[in-house]
Amino acid sequence: MKIEWKGREAINNIKAYSPGKAIAEVKKELGLDNVYKMASNENPLGPSPLAIESIKNNMANIHIYPDGSSLILKKELAIKNEIKVENIIVGNGSDEIIKLLGESFLEEGDTIIMGDPSFSEYDYIGNLMGAKVKKIPLVNFAFNLEDILDNLDDSVKIIALCNPNNPTGTVLGKEALIDFIDRIPENIIVVLDEAYKEYAGENFFSGINFVKEGKNNVLILNTFSKIYGLAALRVGYGIGSEPLISWITRAKEPFNVNVLAQVGAKAALNDVDHVKQSIELNLKGKEFLYKEFLARGFAYSESGANFIWVDIKHDSKKVFEGLLKKGVVIRPGNVFGANNHIRVTIDKPEINKYFIDMLDEVIREI
Ligand SMILES: Cc1ncc(COP(=O)(O)O)c(C=O)c1O
Structure with missing residues (x-):
């Protein structure tokens, strides 16, 4: 006889956390050589x-x-x-x-x-x-x-x-x-x-x-x-x-x-240099992305972190899926109840630039 499991009452209200796909899995599924993860606010410089x-x-x-x-x-x-x-x-x-x-x-x-x-x-x-x-x-x-x-x-x-x-x-x-x-x-x-x-x-x-x-x-x-x-x-x-x-x-x-x-x-x-370099890289990337968002009329909130919350004026789920196919993973706002927003982690200059180029392409294609 099959047992019907029933957990604690409180567990009924919880959905298992669904983490973003691992980079290796995305690469394999979509046949991509490079995938840039701008979704979890990690440090693009890597560990100290x-x-x-x-x-x-x-x-x-x-x-x-x-x-x-x-x-x-x-x-x-x-x-x-x-x-x-x-x-x-x-x-x-x-x-x-x-x-x-x-x-x-x-x-x-x-x-x-x-x-x-x-x-x-x-x-x-x-x-x-x-x-x-x-x-x-x-x-x-x-x-x-x-x-x-x-x-x-x-x-x-x-x-x-x-x-x-x-x-x-x-x-x-x-x-x-x-x-x-x-x-x-x-x-x-x-x-x-x-x-x-x-x-x-x-x-x-x-x-x-x-x-x-x-x-x-x-x-x-x-x-x-x-x-x-x-x-x-x-x-x-x-x-x-x-x-x-x-x-x-x-x-x-x-x-x-x-x-x-x-x-x-x-x-x-105690790696003061690593922290300093990370802050500098983040500041540069933030200024670049602010400028690009402004040029496109996308409102963002001033960020004290290593990510930006920005209104991209389009359905965030579609933008997420479009970017994923081009090898960029961001966090769509719909998971936070904000359909036209995305959260993007600030990365290295060349990756920030690639993200903006791909965002333009995706929005054109929607
Ligand atoms: C506000 C905030 N607190 C805590 C954490 C979790 O950090 P940790 O990796 O130390 O569990 C995160 C991770 O995204 C976060 O954004």
Whole structure:
């Protein structure tokens, strides 16, 4: 007899994440020699050479379980961020920390508030834990903080703000953020997801300041997947008050971050040249793409990240499919509920140029 599987009630509301196709698969399917992935906001310069060297040097140690607390990496992060080791949790990507946060704090009857559109992982953990996900529409591509404040009630446990936001790239200013955090009751956790902060420029105001001031309810998320170019290794970290970090740590698997990820991240953190070059390349690419979009009358939102959210005035699904056939993978806006937008990762100059040429061709063909 065949068993009809039925999972937990909360799982009914979740569709398995459908990642973009792997480059090798796209090449094979479409018979293309080159495919440019401008869909996941990875670093076009690749990983830091120092990280590669460190990983190579540690390959012979993979028969030993990794340090479950990632202590050496945490010590390095503590020095760099001028905080204590106890304020840090390292995860298998920041995705894991988002999940641990949900597992630690959300249950049925609770609410998590996020922007719309914003990073889908917050939607996922809310649903996974059987909580309610309240999505507050963005205004002018940015979080509507007043609307979020108006939506607070006793059920709200977490507010998730990506700064810069994914997919719109918008950055929350210092005054607005300070005022917002001041008005949030201490029993609500505010996540400030700063996955792209290194691209946001010198005036960026990081939420780490709240943690240093002793705010109990602010969690900062960072990742090695973006500017540090280590997306495949899966390593990210959270910074928060000691009690908050210790609650989240309870939900953690014993050996969540592998040894190559730990040593690679530590080396990348100190590769100042790699970070500097990555920022410069991104700035150049951003200026080029802004100019090209303006010339075509495509409105974009100012981005503090390594991607641009742009209104291409045509059906994003068709544009996505057209570009894919020409070897360019972007993120169509329809997955974020914005049919005429796309999110495109800023790449190297020649690839940005190829993307624009192909975009013109695709739009002509639609
Ligand atoms: C805002 C934001 N947070 C977190 C992540 C996940 O990063 P990680 O690779 O560290 O899991 C991403 C990845 O796209 C992101 O855009």
